[in-house]
Amino acid sequence: MAITDIFKSMQFKKEIEQLTKEIDVLKNRDRSIEAMSLVEIHEQIDQQKKTLEELKATTLDYENKVEQMEQEVEKRESKIKELEKDLIVTKEAIEMEGYGLYIPKYDFATSLGYKVQLDKVRQEQKEMIRNKSAVNYFDNWTVEGSRAKGKKMTNDNIRQILRSFNNECEAAINKVKYNNLHSIENRIMKSFEQLNKLNATNKVSLTAKFLDLKLAEMTLAYEYERKKQDEKEELREQREREREEKALQREIQNKKKIIDKDITHYQNMISDLENRLKQANNDEDKESIQLQIEELRLNINEREEEKAELDYRTAHASAGFVYIISNIGSFGEDVVKIGVTRRIDPLERINELSSASVPFKFDVHALIFSYDAYTLENELHKYFDKYRINRVNNRKEFFKVPIKKIEEKLEEYGELTIDFNSDPDAEEYRESL
Numbered sequence: 001m002a003i004t005d006i007f008k009s010m011q012f013k014k015e016i017e018q019l020t021k022e023i024d025v026l027k028n029r030d031r032s033i034e035a036m037s038l039v040e041i042h043e044q045i046d047q048q049k050k051t052l053e054e055l056k057a058t059t060l061d062y063e064n065k066v067e068q069m070e071q072e073v074e075k076r077e078s079k080i081k082e083l084e085k086d087l088i089v090t091k092e093a094i095e096m097e098g099y100g101l102y103i104p105k106y107d108f109a110t111s112l113g114y115k116v117q118l119d120k121v122r123q124e125q126k127e128m129i130r131n132k133s134a135v136n137y138f139d140n141w142t143v144e145g146s147r148a149k150g151k152k153m154t155n156d157n158i159r160q161i162l163r164s165f166n167n168e169c170e171a172a173i174n175k176v177k178y179n180n181l182h183s184i185e186n187r188i189m190k191s192f193e194q195l196n197k198l199n200a201t202n203k204v205s206l207t208a209k210f211l212d213l214k215l216a217e218m219t220l221a222y223e224y225e226r227k228k229q230d231e232k233e234e235l236r237e238q239r240e241r242e243r244e245e246k247a248l249q250r251e252i253q254n255k256k257k258i259i260d261k262d263i264t265h266y267q268n269m270i271s272d273l274e275n276r277l278k279q280a281n282n283d284e285d286k287e288s289i290q291l292q293i294e295e296l297r298l299n300i301n302e303r304e305e306e307k308a309e310l311d312y313r314t315a316h317a318s319a320g321f322v323y324i325i326s327n328i329g330s331f332g333e334d335v336v337k338i339g340v341t342r343r344i345d346p347l348e349r350i351n352e353l354s355s356a357s358v359p360f361k362f363d364v365h366a367l368i369f370s371y372d373a374y375t376l377e378n379e380l381h382k383y384f385d386k387y388r389i390n391r392v393n394n395r396k397e398f399f400k401v402p403i404k405k406i407e408e409k410l411e412e413y414g415e416l417t418i419d420f421n422s423d424p425d426a427e428e429y430r431e432s433l
Contacts, residue, residue, distance in 0.1 A: 157202045192206055321343070361427075
C-alpha cells in the first residue's frame with residue numbers, strides 16, 4: 001500500500017470518529033428532549049427566542065454605535081485636515097515673516113485707517129484698566145483685620161501688574177520690525193504668562209482679552225508704520241511722475257517753438273521764391289524755382305506732422321517710451337531695469353538715472369515707443385515677475401534675467417519698432433577695469 005493511501009485511510013478514520021461523536025451528542029440531545037415535557041420545550045424555545053432578540057438588539061445597538069463612531073472619526077479627520085492646512089499657512093506666514101514677506105492682518109486703504117483703529121484699541125485698553133476688567137482679582141482680602149487695607153493692597157497689586165505689563169509691551173512694540181514680529185509676539189505672551197504666575201498668590205492675573213488687545217496694538221502699530229512708508233513711496237513716485245510730466249511739457253513747448261520757427265522760415269522762403277517766380281523770364285528758371293517751392297512745402301508738411309504728433313503726446317498720457325537698460329558696473333551682469341518715460345527724448349531720462357547715485361552710466365538695450373507704453377511696461381513686468389530682485393517693493397523695476405530672454409520676449413511685439421542691443425558698451429566700467 002502506498003504511503004499516500006495510508007494517510008488517506010488515517011484521515012478517513014478520524015472523520016468517522018468525529019461523525020460518531022456528533023451522532024452521540026445528537027442522540028443525547030434527542031433523549032433529553034424526549035424527557036422534557038411540552039411546556040418545558042415551549043419555555044426553552046421562548047427563552048432561546050428572547051435571547052436571540054436580545055442579541056439582535058445588542059447587535060443593532062453596536063452597529064449604531066459603530067456608525068456614530070465612524071461619523072465622528074470622519075468629522076475629526078476632516079477637522080484635523082483643516083487644522084493641518086491652518087498650521088501650514090501659519091508656518092508659512094511665520095517663515096515668510098522671517099524673510100521679510102509679512103502678511104498684513106488688516107486692510108485699511110490709508111494710514112489714517114490704521115491710526116483710527118490703533119487709537120480705538122488703545123482706548124479699549126484704557127477703558128478695561130479703568131473698570132478693572134483688564135485683570136482677574138480676589139476682592140475679599142483683609143490686612144490686619146481691615147477690609148479697607150485689604151482693598152488697598154489689591155488695588156496696589158493690580159496697578160503693579162498692569163504697569164509691568166504695559167511697560168513691557170510698550171518696549172517690545174517700539175522695537176517691532178519686519179523680521180522680528182513673531183519674536184515680539186512671543187515676548188509679549190511670555191510676559192503675560194510670567195506676570196500671572198508671579199501674582200498667583202495675590203490672586204491677581206491679566207485677562208486673555210487684555211492680552212488680545214495688546215497683540216492687536218502690536219500688529220496695528222507695525223502695519224501703520226508700513227502703510228506710512230508705502231504712502232511716502234507712493235508720494236515720491238507721484239512727484240516723480242509730476243516732474244516727468246513737467247519735463248515733457250517743457251520739451252514739447254521748446255520743440256513746438258523750434259517747429260514754428262522752422263515753418264515761419266520756410267513760409268518766408270516760399271514767399272520770396274514765389275516773387276522770383278513771377279519775375280522769371282525763361283522756363284528753366286521757373287522750373288527750378290517751382291521745385292524749390294515744392295520741397296519747402298514738403299518740409300512744412302513734415303514739420304506740421306511733427307507738431308501734430310506733439311499735440312497727440314500732450315493729449316494722450318499713455319504714449320511714451322519703454323526703456324530696457326543695464327549697469328553691469330553697478331549691479332552686475334543680467335540685471336536690467338524696465339521702465340517707462342513720456343519724454344520726447346528718452347535718453348534725457350536715462351541720463352538722469354545715470355546721475356551721481358550710481359558709479360557708472362546706464363547702457364540702453366532697447367527704446368520702444370508705444371501709444372500705450374504703460375500697458376506694455378506692465379506686461380513685461382508681469383512676464384518677468386519671477387526674476388524681480390526686490391520681491392517686496394514692486395516699484396523697484398530691476399530684474400535679474402538673461403538678456404537673451406528679454407530679446408526673445410520682445411520678438412512677440414512685431415507691430416512695434418524695436419532696435420535691440422544685447423551687448424552693453426559699459427564704456428566707463430570697462431575702462432575702469
